[in-house]
Structure formats: structure tokens, C-alpha cells
Amino acid sequence: MTSRPTTIERVRAALVRPVDATGLAAFRVLFGVVLFAGIVRVLTSGWIEKMYVEPRFFFSYWGFEWVRPWPAAWMYVHYAVLAVLALFIAAGLFYRASAALFFIGFTYTQLIDVTNYLNHHYLVSLLALLFVFLPLHATWSIDAWRKPSVRRETLPAWVLWLLRAQIAIVYVNAGLAKATSDWLFGAQPLNIWLTARMHTPIIGPWLGELWVAYVASWGAFLYDTTIVLWLSWRRSRPFAFAAVIVFHGLTFLWFNIGIFPFLMTVNATIFFAPSWPRRLVRGERREPRAEGGERRLARPVAALIAAYLAVQVLVPLRHFLYAGDVLWNEEGMRWSWKVMVREKHGSTTFYVTLPDGRQVQVPPRRYLNGRQEREMAAQPDLILQLAHRIARDYEDAGYGRVEVRAESLVSLNGRRARPMIDPTRDLARVEDGLAPKDWILSGPTEPPKQLEVVSWR
Amino acid sequence: MRSARLLLVCGLAACGGGGGEPRPDAMQVSFDRSAMLRNLGENVLLPAVRDFDARADALVTAIAAQCDALGTPDEEAARAAAQDAWKQVMLEWQRVETMQLGPVAMDNRLLRDRIYSWPVTSACAVDQEVMARWNDPASYDITTELVNRRGLAAVEYLTFAASLDTSCPPQSAPAGWDALSDADKRAARCGYAETAAIDLAAQAQVLRDAWEPEAGNYVDVLASAGEAGSPFESAHAAVNVVSDALFYVDYFVKDMKIAEPAGIVPNACGLAGTVCPAELESPHAPHGKENVLANLRAFRAVFTGGDGLGFDDFLAAVNAAELSTTMLADLDAAVAAVEAIPGDLGTAAVDAPEAVAAAHAAVKRVTDNLKSQFLTVLSLDIPDDVAADND
Numbered sequence: 098m099t100s101r102p103t104t105i106e107r108v109r110a111a112l113v114r115p116v117d118a119t120g121l122a123a124f125r126v127l128f129g130v131v132l133f134a135g136i137v138r139v140l141t142s143g144w145i146e147k148m149y150v151e152p153r154f155f156f157s158y159w160g161f162e163w164v165r166p167w168p169a170a171w172m173y174v175h176y177a178v179l180a181v182l183a184l185f186i187a188a189g190l191f192y193r194a195s196a197a198l199f200f201i202g203f204t205y206t207q208l209i210d211v212t213n214y215l216n217h218h219y220l221v222s223l224l225a226l227l228f229v230f231l232p233l234h235a236t237w238s239i240d241a242w243r244k245p246s247v248r249r250e251t252l253p254a255w256v257l258w259l260l261r262a263q264i265a266i267v268y269v270n271a272g273l274a275k276a277t278s279d280w281l282f283g284a285q286p287l288n289i290w291l292t293a294r295m296h297t298p299i300i301g302p303w304l305g306e307l308w309v310a311y312v313a314s315w316g317a318f319l320y321d322t323t324i325v326l327w328l329s330w331r332r333s334r335p336f337a338f339a340a341v342i343v344f345h346g347l348t349f350l351w352f353n354i355g356i357f358p359f360l361m362t363v364n365a366t367i368f369f370a371p372s373w374p375r376r377l378v379r380g381e382r383r384e385p386r387a388e389g390g391e392r393r394l395a396r397p398v399a400a401l402i403a404a405y406l407a408v409q410v411l412v413p414l415r416h417f418l419y420a421g422d423v424l425w426n427e428e429g430m431r432w433s434w435k436v437m438v439r440e441k442h443g444s445t446t447f448y449v450t451l452p453d454g455r456q457v458q459v460p461p462r463r464y465l466n467g468r469q470e471r472e473m474a475a476q477p478d479l480i481l482q483l484a485h486r487i488a489r490d491y492e493d494a495g496y497g498r499v500e501v502r503a504e505s506l507v508s509l510n511g512r513r514a515r516p517m518i519d520p521t522r523d524l525a526r527v528e529d530g531l532a533p534k535d536w537i538l539s540g541p542t543e544p545p546k547q548l549e550v551v552s553w554r
Numbered sequence: 555m556r557s558a559r560l561l562l563v564c565g566l567a568a569c570g571g572g573g574g575e576p577r578p579d580a581m582q583v584s585f586d587r588s589a590m591l592r593n594l595g596e597n598v599l600l601p602a603v604r605d606f607d608a609r610a611d612a613l614v615t616a617i618a619a620q621c622d623a624l625g626t627p628d629e630e631a632a633r634a635a636a637q638d639a640w641k642q643v644m645l646e647w648q649r650v651e652t653m654q655l656g657p658v659a660m661d662n663r664l665l666r667d668r669i670y671s672w673p674v675t676s677a678c679a680v681d682q683e684v685m686a687r688w689n690d691p692a693s694y695d696i697t698t699e700l701v702n703r704r705g706l707a708a709v710e711y712l713t714f715a716a717s718l719d720t721s722c723p724p725q726s727a728p729a730g731w732d733a734l735s736d737a738d739k740r741a742a743r744c745g746y747a748e749t750a751a752i753d754l755a756a757q758a759q760v761l762r763d764a765w766e767p768e769a770g771n772y773v774d775v776l777a778s779a780g781e782a783g784s785p786f787e788s789a790h791a792a793v794n795v796v797s798d799a800l801f802y803v804d805y806f807v808k809d810m811k812i813a814e815p816a817g818i819v820p821n822a823c824g825l826a827g828t829v830c831p832a833e834l835e836s837p838h839a840p841h842g843k844e845n846v847l848a849n850l851r852a853f854r855a856v857f858t859g860g861d862g863l864g865f866d867d868f869l870a871a872v873n874a875a876e877l878s879t880t881m882l883a884d885l886d887a888a889v890a891a892v893e894a895i896p897g898d899l900g901t902a903a904v905d906a907p908e909a910v911a912a913a914h915a916a917v918k919r920v921t922d923n924l925k926s927q928f929l930t931v932l933s934l935d936i937p938d939d940v941a942a943d944n945d
Contacts, residue, residue, distance in 0.1 A: 216945045286930075292872065293933035296780050296788035354945045436945050440933065444925035446918070457827035458819045460809050471936050474925070494825050506922045511874070514926035546931060548872040 112258065112394050115251035117385050120371035122189070122237035124260065125228070127363040129187025132199070132221065135356035136180040145172050147468060148213055149206075154464040154486055156211035156479050159529075164208045179203055186228065189238020193229055200225035211479060212472035216436045217357040220267060223409075227263065231256050237374075250385035255394055255402065257371060262406055264364045265325040270413040270434035272322030277424070277438070278544070281318060284310035285510040285545040286440035292548045294351050307547060320344055328368035341365045352437065419533050425509055425517070425540030427476050428533065443474030443507035443517065447487055450500040459487050477518060477537045480505060484524035501525040511546035585871035586863070587789040588777055593862030594796060595765075595773035598855050599656075602649040603758075603765045609643035610758035613709070614751045616640075620713075621744040625737060633713070636747075637839070640713050643754075644706055644841055648848035650761070652807075653856055655799045656772045657764035669757045671701040672835055673810060677721035680708045680746070685728035687749060688742040696753045704753055707836075712747035714838035790933075797865070797929075798937040800853060804921040807849045808914060811835050811842060816903040816910040829903045842899035843892060850889050850917070857881065865932075874931045877923065884919040891916035 102110070139145065149166035157164070166172055179202050185195035204222045207213055233256075234240045235249035242248075279285045288310035295301045303309050320340065327337035345358035366373070375381045394402075416429025423429050424439045447459040461470045464483060473479040484501040491499040500523040506514040515538075518524075522536040616632075616639035623632035647670055650658060658666045667674070683703045687694040696704055711721075718739045720727045734742065764770035778784055779792030786792040814821040814833040823830035835842045858864040869878035891913040895902045902910050929936065 289930065289933045293790050294788075296790060352945075357945050440930045442926045442929040442936070444922040451826060455827055457817075457825065458813065460805075460813075460819055462805055462809065463820065467936050491825060496826065506926050508927035508930040511927065511931045513877070514923060546873060548874075548931070 109393055112255040114254045116254045116257050117372040118236040118249055118252045119374040121233050123374040124367050125233040126187045129183050131356055131359045131363055132183035133180055136176055136183055140176050151466045152469055155209055156482050158208055161208045166209050189234035189240045192234035192240050196225055196228035212469045214431055216434055217360055219432055259402055260367050264367055266409045267434050268321050268325050271436045272318055274435040274438050275318040279510050280314050283545040284314045287314045288548050289440050289511055328365055422540045426537045441475040441509050443505055445474045445480055445503055445505045448502045452497045478529055480518055481524055481529055488525035512541045587793050590863035591792050592777035593859050595776040597860050597862055599653050600765050600773055603762050606646040606650050607758040607762040609646045610755040613639045613643045614755050617748045617751045621748055624740055636713050640709055645848045648845045649852040652802050652849045652852035653799050655795050657761055667701040670706045672707050674702050675707040676702045677711045679703045680711050681720045681722055682728045684742050684746040685731055687746050696749050704750055708750045709747050710836055710838050712743045794934050797934045801937050803853050807846055808917045808921055811846050812914045818914050831900050834900050840898040840900055843895055846892050854885050872931055877927050881923050888916040888920050
């Protein structure tokens, strides 16, 4: 008589259950193609100049202050190599090496300057990192064609579930980020954004109406928080994928968010049945035969996966450790999938007090281009970084220890601009860290401004 | 249907417990961005370009008269008339300068730089051209010269500079200059000023042609933004280009024209905030304060749209009339503060620094709102940022 398996044993068995590798292969191909298009877009748009050549100052991530851009021509070469690597990933050629090099090369471009941070670029880095360790080249790849040892019809289910978990974390957190009074009860910032897009064919005239902004806000909230569920349920999947296409199609139409809509549409396929490409391309309904694979997930691998997922779950929630509105103080904003949830602009001026008491104002434009200034004006830690740089420049020029204060007026979601940084604090003496930043002033408490226009052409 | 929509809005707003009370009358508000663009084009930008073109022609006449009067009893009067003509054209140009969009901004602001290259100017380079033309006036072609040897800044130097000495250091002084008599030096400078003024008038004509309805008709390009064949994706994108132009008051007026020469910010003279005459705009005239006033008034014209639709109406339409009121009040205060600066900017930076600082602070109040709530409420981007991705 055999005893019934425990829950843990059932989970373990489920994690190594063989699943058709073609769904994962299709995901790899589509991901690589989207990345290729995105990289080519950067190469041809002039952004390399804007992001890596023009700036005289780069905002650093902790521990990565040493990262600097190549000379201009080599940045183009760098991106060209990334484009080739993206194609290699898609084709499954030298797959692991390509994924590893792409991860390093792409992440490098992001580490050069914090103002380049985009949520979907972060997602690209994470997925590329996972690709390095996941055998997504097991089928439908040149590697599998060249090397029989690579070739497999099935992969353990944990590979699929790890990717699903990653995408689910993105969607759910993007949804939770919208659970704010501004978004749900003020219809902001969608109200602002939609009224600016009334030139959209057919639906444009409706976009200026407040009720549309409310419907869109709640719709986006519900979409993000539940789409994984609907994509995972076989019966709702076709409708859910249609919703994915419509939702991301509209975001592509309305917002400058680069490859994000395409990336998330590709990512939605990871929730399909693993055999969907086999059925789509070959019309086959049979599942591939299970091959002799893993019987159980090795403990170190399981531990690594658990640690990775724990980080992914907890990091986006870290803003709860800080008082105040994360959209205002930005403490816990990055790497948290708070995608397109605020309209925020500011004006920042630095005031340098020399040891002899003289005061000089320093406009950020002396160091930053327009794109960098916009990003910095909304993010306190970047204001602090530039304050430190200004202090250093004065000290290097022989003025001794100077004091640097910032006047930062910021408007969030259309509200009247208000100070974001304590203008009395000498930022040159403030160190950045994980502790709550007491030099950031409280955010607005009044409701956001609403724009109510019915015939705004 | 409308009541159903209102009901939905009210229901959602009520859920929020004060998350934004819908205004029943707000549903009647309307605004036409294309109409605003047409008004700005027809009644603000085109008139500014026309006025500038007319004044540029008048400058040619005045400098020609000055050159004719050299060595006569009318010389000083003719010189004063030429200086006055330069001031008039400069005032008109400063209106256009504040509205840098369309033809004047194309090709990396090539036309703008040919007309007015400040802060890229060089009195020494102009002196070298004076000598080059003097040596061979028949074959001299100013249109092939660099922008720092042409345009309003060159004419200013030639028309206002009191000394006949070259502005060049000895190693780069134009050969033969010192050997010329004073009369020849005056004639050489006046001749080059006339050449530069003629070139300036030609560039002004190019600019005007680009805007005139019967020629380039950029007014219509602006007004039909978003329609088939338009270079603008939408009327909103064109509005963003106009708002980009307003940022001239932030970077150029507030920082470069007021703060840098006054030492309010670091400048070419150092990091410590010392007064720096080298940073002054129109130092020979001197005309920096008047330029700033013209910029602020041009900003106001674009903001209000004159008697027609402007950004103030746009803000009112989107339930942000109080921001419009604040910005206009700040703008008026800024104009008053600049007017209150005694004498010219260069002198005041030394003798009345508090007045210059007050003017700078007043302009900053305008640009603080421009860079923050103005952009968020109207969903506009700052210059250089339109094409970047977000998320």
C-alpha cells in the first residue's frame, strides 16, 4: 500500500512534469524579434546621442558609479551587437552565450544613467537573465538543429511557471500601483493624457469626457490585476488575449512607450497552453511524448528560484516601508512595475552657498539635457545626486566645502506645484540610503485636478 | 445618454470621498486647439515676422544713409539714426526670437542663427570680415561666412562700437587694419555693416516668405496640424511645439540673459557668481534689458493669443483658469521688475544687483509654473523630450 503524496510532493512532481517545449520556443523567438526591433529603433532614432553622448553628467545606481558610456561611435557598435544578439536569441543560435551577452550588454546601457530607466527595459533585463539559465533553445532553434544533445521535445514545467510567475508579478504589481485615489477616484493621470489624444480616429471625440477617463482608469486597473487569471483560464483565454491586443494597441497608439506594448503582447503567450505553436503551425493536437527528464527539481535550483521570486515579489512592495505617497516621494518607485501611473513635472534650482557666505544659483541645464532634467525634477534621489556633483565641482575648483540646497517645485497629476525638497537642508551633507528621506517634504493631500472638456479638438 | 454619463461620473467620484467633484457646467466646455494654432499663427507669429522684416529693410536704408553721410556734418545724426534702426529691428527680432518654431527653427535653427547667432558671437571675427571685404569688396560674399560674422550681432558691433581699434588680440588682428586711416576704418566698418544688413534683410524675407499665406504659408501648416500630409502628428503635437518655444524664457531669458551676466549663476567668469560683462546680450548698444522686455511681452502674446485663443484660454478650458491667472500675474510682475532695473543690465549688475536679482526671481516664478503645472495640466512635454519613451 502506497501513501498519498503530500502537497509538497505534488508540487514537486508538477514542477518537473514535462511540457511541450514549442510554446517556450515561440516565446523565445517572439521575444528576440521584439528586442531586435526595439534595438534597431534606438539605433535609428538619434537617441544614442541624447542618452549617451550629449549628457555631461550621468546619474548612477548605487555600486555602479563606475559604469560609463563608450565613445559615441562605440555606443552605436554596442547597440548593433545587441541587435545581432537579439536575432541570435530568436534563432536559438549560440543561445545561452547570446542571452548572457545580451543581458550584460543591455543592462549596461541601462546602468549608464538612471534617467534611462524604464520599467519595460528592466523587464527585458530580467527576462534576458532568466533566458541564460532556461533551456528555451531546446526546440525550434539552430542550436537544437546543430546539436542533438540540446534537442528536446519537452521541458520541465518549472521553466514555464517561472516565466509565468515573472510576467504575473509585472501585471499584478502594475495593477496594484493603480489602486490609488488619484487613479481610481480622480481618474488621473488618464484624464490628462486622454484629453490630449482627442485626435485619435473614431474614438477621439469621446476621450475628452471625464466619464471615459473613469472607465479607462478602472478598466486598466482591472485589466492589470486580473489579466493573468483570464489568460490562464482556457475558456476565457481567447477573449483575454483579444483584450491584451486592444489594451496594448491603445497604449501603443496613445503613448510613447516604445516596445512595451509588443513585449507585453508577446509575454501574454506564455500563459497559453504550451503546445499552442505546434497546434497553430502544424495543426497537431497531440502533445509531444515525455522524454526522460528531471525527476525532481534539484534543491539548489529550487532555492535559487524561490529566492529570485521572493525578491521579485518583495521589491515592488518595499514602498510600504516608507510613509507618504510613493508617486510623490519616489521611495520604492523603481523596479516596482509602477507603469504610467503619474504625470509629474517639476522645476528645480540649486542654491550653492560658498564658505564666505556668497550664494550662487545653479540651473540643472548646466549639467543635464532636457530629458534628464525632466526625470531629475520628479525624482528626489536624482536631485540629491546632482547636488552632490555640484558640491564636488565647487570643492574641486577650490571653493572648499559648500552648501547646496534645492528649490524643487513639482506638480503631480495636474495639481498646483508645491515644494518637494526641504529648501533648508544642505543636500551636500545628506547621504542617500534606504532609510526614509526626511528631506523630502510631504506630498499633496488635495485631490488631483480634473480636466473636463467635451469638444477639445 | 448625457445624464447617464454624468451619473457614472458622479457615482465614481462619490466613491472617492472627495476625489474630484465633477462640475455640472464643465460638461459644456469646449476648446479647439487648431483654432488656437491658427490664431497664434495669424495674429501673433505672422505679424511679428512681418514687423521684423519691415524693420530689417529700414535698417538697410538707415545704414546706407549712414555710410553716405560719413565725413559730412550729418555723420553723427546718420549714425544715431542707424543705431535707432538697429534697436527697432532688434526689438522686433526679440519677439520672433521668443517664438522659435517652424521655419526659424528648422535645420537645427539655421535661419535663426543667420539672423541672430547670440550667444555665438565674435567681434574679432567681424573685424576680420570688415578687412576682408575692404580689401576686395567686389568678390566678397557674406552668405558663405559663419553665423558669428553675420546678422544682428555683427551689425550691432559695427554700428555701436565707439572705438576704431580692432577687438582682436594682436596675434589674430586683421592684417592692415592699423595702417588704415580713421576715415577708412569708419568706411570699412560701415560698408560691412551695410553688407550684413542687406544679408539680414534677405534672411528676414526668407523667414517672412515661409510664413506668408501666399508663399510658404506656415500659418496653415500650424493650423492644419494633424491633418493628412501635416508634419505634425496631431494638433496637440503642434501645441507642444509652441509650448517648447515658450521655454526660451527659461533657458535664454532667465538664465543666460539675466542670471549669467549678473553673476546670479556660474558664468564664463567663474563659478562664484561674479558679474560677467562678457555674458551680456547686446553689450555694445547696450540693449539687453530691452531685449528681455521684448521677450517677456512676446511670451505674453503667445500665452494669451492676443485678442484670440491662446494658452490662457486652453488652461481655462481644462479647468485650470487659476494657473492661467497666476502665470499672467507673474508675467506682469516680471515685466515690471525688469522695467524697474535702473539703466542697462550691465551697469545694473554692478550698481543695482538687488534689482537684477528681483527681476530674475520674478521671471523664475513664471518659468517654475511653466515647467511644472503648466506641462502636467496640458499633458505637454518639455523641449527635447517629445520623442523619448516613457513608462
